[in-house]
Amino acid sequence: KQEVTQIPAALSVPEGENLVLNCSFTDSAIYNLQWFRQDPGKGLTSLLLIQSSQREQTSGRLNASLDKSSGRSTLYIAASQPGDSATYLCAVRQGDQGGKLIFGQGTELSVKP
Amino acid sequence: EPEVTQTPSHQVTQMGQEVILRCVPISNHLYFYWYRQILGQKVEFLVSFYNNEISEKSEIFDDQFSVERPDGSNFTLKIRSTKLEDSAMYFCASSPTSRGEAFFGQGTRLTVV
Numbered sequence: 747k748q749e750v751t752q753i754p755a756a757l758s759v760p761e762g763e764n765l766v767l768n769c770s771f772t773d774s775a776i777y778n779l780q781w782f783r784q785d786p787g788k789g790l791t792s793l794l795l796i797q798s799s800q801r802e803q804t805s806g807r808l809n810a811s812l813d814k815s816s817g818r819s820t821l822y823i824a825a826s827q828p829g830d831s832a833t834y835l836c837a838v839r840q841g842d843q844g845g846k847l848i849f850g851q852g853t854e855l856s857v858k859p
Numbered sequence: 860e861p862e863v864t865q866t867p868s869h870q871v872t873q874m875g876q877e878v879i880l881r882c883v884p885i886s887n888h889l890y891f892y893w894y895r896q897i898l899g900q901k902v903e904f905l906v907s908f909y910n911n912e913i914s915e916k917s918e919i920f921d922d923q924f925s926v927e928r929p930d931g932s933n934f935t936l937k938i939r940s941t942k943l944e945d946s947a948m949y950f951c952a953s954s955p956t957s958r959g960e961a962f963f964g965q966g967t968r969l970t971v972v
Binding site for chain 2: 787839847850
């Protein structure tokens with residue numbers, strides 16, 4: 747059974763720092779991995795989708811990497827801003843016909859001005 | 860930009876009552892999903908729906924739950940007899956394909972009293 751784990755559970759950094767969020771998964775037979783942002787009491791906003799054949803994907807100040815064989819993904823945020831404060835979730839998509847996502851518990855990020 | 864919309868944003872219901880949560884997926888998407896997030900816990904998969912039928916469901920999705928696409932735009936989740944433990948944020952999501960990027964709605968917060 748696939749298990750997705752995110753470390754750390756919470757992270758507090760001063761504005762301007764570069765930071766890395768980690769995601770690991772136990773079953774490497776995935777189709778892709780998606781990173782989301784969740785603001786308190788709100789929905790999930792898709793940040794990046796990285797296919798199993800890709801090593802990394804970039805969008806603005808965000809860069810996601812994927813090492814499928816070792817079951818790891820990282821989300822790199824450059825030059826963090828207070829507006830980046832949110833919970834970041836990773837989710838993997840397995841080889842099921844329905845295409846369900848299996849989520850980690852998230853990393854709660856706080857960027858202090 | 861196309862988005863997934865959910866109504867209502869918050870619903871309070873008495874234990875044992877039926878509730879229907881509504882979603883309008885992105886118009887050209889073919890795969891539809893319901894997930895839920897109990898406060899402080901992971902986002903959990905409930906059901907996937909494709910070609911007017913359930914393609915996969917989780918252990919949580921028992922006989923109390925049903926989904927329907929009554930017309931070309933709406934996608935609904937019905938809980939027949941709500942329990943206290945059904946209190947959660949319910950998210951609808953859609954994807955163009957089973958492996959495509961998933962887009963989530965803002966969620967319906969269901970409170971069962």
